[in-house]
Amino acid sequence: MGMLYWGNAHxxxxxxxxxxxxxxxxFNTYLSAWFVWIVIVGVVAWRSLPWYRLGxxxxxxxxxxxxxxxxxLWGLLKDYQKKRLIVFLDPDxxxxxxxxxxxQSRIAVGAGELWGRGLHHGTQTQLSFIPEQHTDFIFAAxxxxxxxxxxxxxxxxxxxxxxxxxxxxxxxxxxxGSLIAIGxxxxxVFQVAVNIGMTIxxxxxxxxxxxxxxxxxxxxxxxxxxxxxxxxxxxxRQRLKF
Numbered sequence: 001m002g003m004l005y006w007g008n009a010h011x012x013x014x015x016x017x018x019x020x021x022x023x024x025x026x027f028n029t030y031l032s033a034w035f036v037w038i039v040i041v042g043v044v045a046w047r048s049l050p051w052y053r054l055g056x057x058x059x060x061x062x063x064x065x066x067x068x069x070x071x072x073l074w075g076l077l078k079d080y081q082k083k084r085l086i087v088f089l090d091p092d093x094x095x096x097x098x099x100x101x102x103x104q105s106r107i108a109v110g111a112g113e114l115w116g117r118g119l120h121h122g123t124q125t126q127l128s129f130i131p132e133q134h135t136d137f138i139f140a141a142x143x144x145x146x147x148x149x150x151x152x153x154x155x156x157x158x159x160x161x162x163x164x165x166x167x168x169x170x171x172x173x174x175x176x177g178s179l180i181a182i183g184x185x186x187x188x189v190f191q192v193a194v195n196i197g198m199t200i201x202x203x204x205x206x207x208x209x210x211x212x213x214x215x216x217x218x219x220x221x222x223x224x225x226x227x228x229x230x231x232x233x234x235x236x237r238q239r240l241k242f
Contacts, residue, residue, distance in 0.1 A: 002186025003179050006169065012048030016041065016059055023063040024070025029086075038063055085204050101137065104129045105199050109143035109151075116147030134215045136207055139199040154213070158192050161227075168234045177233035184226045191219075 001014055019041045026034035042060050049055030074082070091099025091106075108124035111117065120126060122144035125133050133141045143151050162185055169181035188211055195210040197203035209216035211223045 002189075003183045006179060006182040007175075010048055012044045015044055016048070019059070019063055020066035023066040024073070027067030027070050028074050034067060087204075091201065101131065101205060102198075102201050105137050105140040106201055108140040109200055112144040112147040112150075114148050116143075116145050116150055119145050121145065135209060136195070136205070136214065137199055138210050138214045139196050142213075143199075158188070158211075162189060165230060168230055172233050173236065177236070180233055181230045184230050187226065188223070 001017070004014060005011070019037075023034060023037060023041075026037050038060060041063050042056050045056040045059035046052045049059070077085075087093060087099045087102070091102040093099060095103055104124055108122065108130055111122070111124060117123070122141065124130055124144055125141040130137050130140050139151070139154070142154055146153075165181050165185040165188070169178045169185065172178040172181060191208055191211050194203055194206055194208045195214070198205045198208075209219045212220065214220075
């Protein structure tokens with residue numbers, strides 16, 4: 001999606017691509033919001049698609065069908081899978097099961113306050129209240145032991161990496177290299193947003209590691225390979241001659 005946006009795809013078209021997935025979620029959670037979403041999708045299709053009448057009709061039908069299919073697929077999920085998807089909204093529903101990680105993670109992040117409890121001095125992390133603190137929930141350990149300041153430092157480091165990727169994309173000598181850089185940028189932003197989101201209870205627990213910080217061998221290797229490919233694009237960019 002990031003590469004399509006960078007390639008000047010119409011923003012409305014990108015929203016329409018995602019609309020069936022969103023319809024499936026809203027149909028099974030907030031039915032009233034689903035009806036509002038159908039209206040919004042119809043308006044976007046009417047204003048952005050070239051054959052607005054036919055395009056709007058097809059878009060609305062697809063979203064209506066997606067809601068029904070989403071309900072069918074939801075019924076095929078196992079109980080623990082459903083719980084993982086919805087427990088982040090209210091982890092207290094299952095404090096010793098599916099909500100345990102989220103509760104303990106939020107306690108750890110909040111306990112760090114401004115400066116943190118000090119490296120290797122966090123109670124939640126050192127006493128193993130957070131089971132996966134070295135992989136999926138590494139950000140909770142950072143929040144408790146290094147505090148708000150440490151979290152900001154980590155986020156600033158990711159921001160600088162992403163800024164570098166955007167600069168490389170802007171200065172690439174061809175569209176292919178530019179799209180590679182933006183693709184890697186989108187991949188990193190997605191991983192960081194989902195991982196930190198699940199740590200503080202804003203997204204479901206998905207098992208996506210935090211790039212270059214979580215103990216995840218294959219993800220670590222792929223992220224380094226991706227950065228290496230982007231640096232290759234940077235090395236072959238057009239240089240100004242004076």
